[in-house]
Amino acid sequence: MGRPKGSLGKNSKKKVKDVNKPKRATSAYFFFLAQCRKEAAKAGKAPTKIAEFTKEASEKWKALSADKKKPFEAAAADDKRRYETEMAVYKGKSVDPNKPKRPPTAYFLFLADYRIRMANKGIEHKELLKMAGEEWRSLSNEDKKPYEKKALEESKKYESAMTEYRKTGGASGGPAAKKAKVVEEDEEDDDEEDEDDDEDDDE
Structure with a gap:
C-alpha cells in the first residue's frame, strides 16, 4: 500500500528562514577557505569540482601551524x-x-x-x-x-x-x-x- 497523498516525509517540512536574522559568524576555516578561493581565482584556477577543492583546502588547513592560523x-x-x-x-x-x-x-x-x-x-x-x-x-x-x-x-x-x-x-x-x-x-x-x-x- 502506497503512502497516503498529502503525507509528509521526515525531511519534507522546511523551516522558513527569517531574513532579518543576523548572518551567523564565519569560522576561522571558512575565512581560510575564502582566501583559497580568491587565490585560485587570481591564478586562473577557479575550482570546477567543489568537493575536491574543499578537500584539498581542508588538508592545507590541517597542515597549517598554530601561528599561521592566528589571522584567520x-x-x-x-x-x-x-x-x-x-x-x-x-x-x-x-x-x-x-x-x-x-x-x-x-x-x-x-x-x-x-x-x-x-x-x-x-x-x-x-x-x-x-x-x-x-x-x-x-x-x-x-x-x-x-x-x-x-x-x-x-x-x-x-x-x-x-x-x-x-x-x-x-x-x-x-x-x-x-x-x-x-x-x-x-x-x-x-x-x-x-x-x-x-x-x-x-x-
Missing part, C-alpha cells in the same frame, strides 16, 4: 563579536555590561596597531587581515615579545576582574549571573538552529 582565528573572533552584538539587538536582549571583556591575544594587540598604521588607506577588511597576518608571521620572536607580554598582563587583569565579577553576583546567581545565563541559553538555541540550517543547505 582573529577574523573569526571579530566576526563572532559582530554576530553576538547583532543577535542581542535582534532578540531585544543585552549582554551584561558589567561582565569583563575577554583579554586580547598577542596577535589581536598587533592587529590593533596594524589597523592604526593602515588607517585611511582604503584597504578592504579581509585584505587588511590577510596583510596583517603575513606581517605577523614575518616578525621575529623578539619582535613579538612586546605583544605577548602585554597579552599576558591583560589576561591577568581579566582573571582578577572576573574574580571580582563573580563575587558581586556573577557566580552566585545574582543579577549579573542570571543575565549572562539568559544570553548563554540563547546562544545554545542559536547553535541548534544553525545546525538545522546546515542540514537544509546540504540537501
